[in-house]
Amino acid sequence: MSSASDLSLKFPFWRRAVSSRLAMGGCYALAAALTAVSVALGSSPTLSGALGPASPLVLTLLGLALALTAILAALLGWRFLGLVSARSRDAGARLHLRFVALFALAAVAPAVIVALFFGLLVTRGVDNWFSARVQTVVENSAVVARSYVEEQKHYIGDHVAVMARVLDQAAPTLSDTPVAFGHFLRDLASDNGFAAAYLIDGEGRVLARAEPDGAAPLLIPPLSTFKAADEGDVSVGAFESADLFRALYRLRGYPDAYLYVVRPVDRGIFSHLRETEASLTAYREAKAKRARIQAAFALSYLETVLLVLVGAVWLGMAAANSIAAPVARLVQAAGRVAGGDLTARVDSRKDPEEIAVLSRAFNRMTIDLQEQQAALRAAHVDAESRRLFTEAVLLGVSAGVIGLDPGGRVSAVNRQAARLLNLAPDEGGGRRLGDIAPELQGVAAAAALHGKDAEEDIDVTRGGESRRLRVRASQSAEGLVLTFDDITRLVTAQRNAA
Structure with missing residues (x-):
């Protein structure tokens, strides 16, 4: 099997990708951002629709983040194979591998420990979301809100019927004494808990009114409401923006008259009801997708662990490169000196300061050794010449x-x-x-x-x-x-x- 260096020669694109810090850094940042967004959405069970924990959008983001993480892991694995193939002949590669192993162990060990508890914690957490107690609370809150509205509608229907009977009996006074009829209508509305009351005809014209100062403006009911009232029903409508109910009822004692009443409710009750219904719907959807939510959580955790592991390995390689490469050059230069080449020097201009100090000391040592060797050789030549001269004289x-x-x-x-x-x-x-x-x-x-x-x-x-x-x-x-x-x-x- 060919080595990673041989393969990189065949595929220069991979070689450039592995050596490009900008490309790998951008890929890592994008993967981290996608993972963070996915985890944020996946850990919010109150969201629903396109932003729900198990929605296609969240699963798509998780898939993209996993793909980017896999690409990063492949690029780093390519570099790791190159180090493995070079470790037998390069001391720097062996030091690289040690750094990578230490950083990877530091990243994986906590992840493994957390993984031992992750399944239990996530399972219990999701189970708690969908427990009978939580479900009962959510269902009951919606029931209470709907009961309040129904209670108000029943109250309005009952009291509108009472007012209609009284007004039917007082029909002749409407034309005889309209002012007195208006006071009577006001007292009758106040006794039955209505903020305002009106008598209107089929075309929306006001025949009599009883409303306090600052009351909500009169809204003429639509034609469908008149038709429902003609059938004998009390047509009750809720108006969320004004926090009130409006009801219309046909008066039988008048040729063309309808009782139109207004009853306010507590401020914000309709918005609370709408939010409660939305929460109930989201809860039911999430419960139906319970398995998918757990799978999304597990995938989010897996991506987070892989991202941390890739970052640790990348950091280990970068740290090792700044230390191991100068050390490898020192080892190679020391080998040349051991072989007798005292001209060996180490370039320390781009090394970290701590390693550069060692490199400069090594260079000074080799210079001194070279000078001493030259002096010894000169002394040896001089001594040998003297010896030969002395022997010649002695002969x-x-x-x-x-x-x-x-x-x-x-x-x-x-x-x-x-x-x-x-x-x-x-x-x-x-x-x-x-x-x-x-x-x-x-x-x-x-x-x-x-x-x-x-x-x-x-x-x-x-x-x-x-x-x-x-x-x-x-x-x-x-x-x-x-x-x-x-x-x-x-x-x-x-x-x-x-």
Whole structure:
């Protein structure tokens, strides 16, 4: 299976989408906004119609939010696959994965804990909405409101009938004494609880009226109301804007007359009745869609959890990128230094300040190492040239020369010394003087003890041949230098001459 990086090369659109913070940020913000609106609407059981918890609009918003969240999850999963494929060869990718895992765990752990209680809480919450007690309260509130209206209508019907009988008996006084009839009508309306009363004919003309100052203006009933009154019924109409009832009744004692009365009710009673009926209708609709409401709640919770998880993973990747990328560059540069490349440097211009301090310290260290390496190489070249020069000089000296370091070990032996002491080539290097020429230890010790030159004639026997050597030990900055000449012939000649 090809890696995510290979796939991104085949599909450049996905590569640009993954790397575009603006595109992902806009997608995330839109998904969060849709989820917030969906949760707000889905958690309002009092709403109905197009804004109800289980309405098509809410479910559509939930679907769009879920689709956007899935797109974000796919893009982040693409990047995650790239990190997984690169973790074996890139230390920065491994650090990326650790950050992403920690942020994802921090987001998922609370969600899992809440999910353990979510089913119980939502189920009980929805059950409480539709419990028998709540249903009884809602139903009874509507019944009480309707009962009040019906009671008012019955009251109006009963008292209008009483007034009609009295007015039918007083019909002759309407034409004889209209003023007295008006006072009589007013007292009769007040006794029966009406704010105003009128006698009107079939065309709406007022024959007599009894109304107080500031009464509601007279509204002539429509033709349908007159027809209902002609059939012997009390036609009662409710006027919500004015908070009153109006009733019309045909008077049988008059050739063409109708009793028209007005009865006010408590302010706002009709609007309360309408709201109660609307709430009852919404409650019944919600109860019928109970399963859909629970499903909408569960989907809202799932989208919220996914959105938080995607945000946490995205934040983890962003945080890891600002830390892991500089650390990865440091690791790579350290590997080059370990391989001997002291020219390795880390670019710290775009790094966070804390990482930039480390990068600058690393760069200073590599610069110092490079300078020290150059100085060591120069010193080595100089020391080697001196050694070669010294060896060249020693080769041309007829006397034997042995050099000792401050620790008493042989550091140089020329060819003449090796011949006189019967040493193999390179035999003395690094050994103690006593191991190759114990006879010379006394002179060397005397020079080291007194800090000045010492000279002594010493007999040395090698391979059955004895030689008389004149040994001189001198102090130097690098230890002791022993020089000796073979004076065997000179001593023999002096003896023969004597």
